[in-house]
Amino acid sequence: MQCSRVRTALSARLDxxxxxPGVTDGRLDxxxxxxxxxxxxxxxxxxxxRLTSAAREAAEATDLSAPDDPALDGLLGRLRRDGAPGDGRQV
Ligand SMILES: [Zn+2]
Incomplete structure (x- = not known):
């Protein structure tokens, strides 16, 4: 079996x-x-x-997806007001 096929299958097994098709645990091992x-x-x-799942759990534990920190809200608001560079801001 080709190494590339083995690695595709290993990655699937990890997930x-x-x-x-045609790949078994026995053949992988x-x-x-x-x-x-x-x-x-x-x-x-x-x-x-393991590292990525630990990072995901840490992110969920600190609820990064829903920031309710006023300082962060202010920063996000400032970013939105300033606009992205080069977006044709009116004078
Ligand atoms: Zn190999």
């Missing part, structure tokens, strides 16, 4: 998605046992997955 490159890739992908 809890279905493996691509057999390839990992024989291919140090994919083993390393798989470890890095798993670590990255």
């Amino acid at each position: 809890g998605e279905q493996l691509p 057999a390839h990992l046992a024989a291919c140090a490159d994919c083993r390393r890739w798989s470890e890095q992908a798993a670590r990255l997955r």
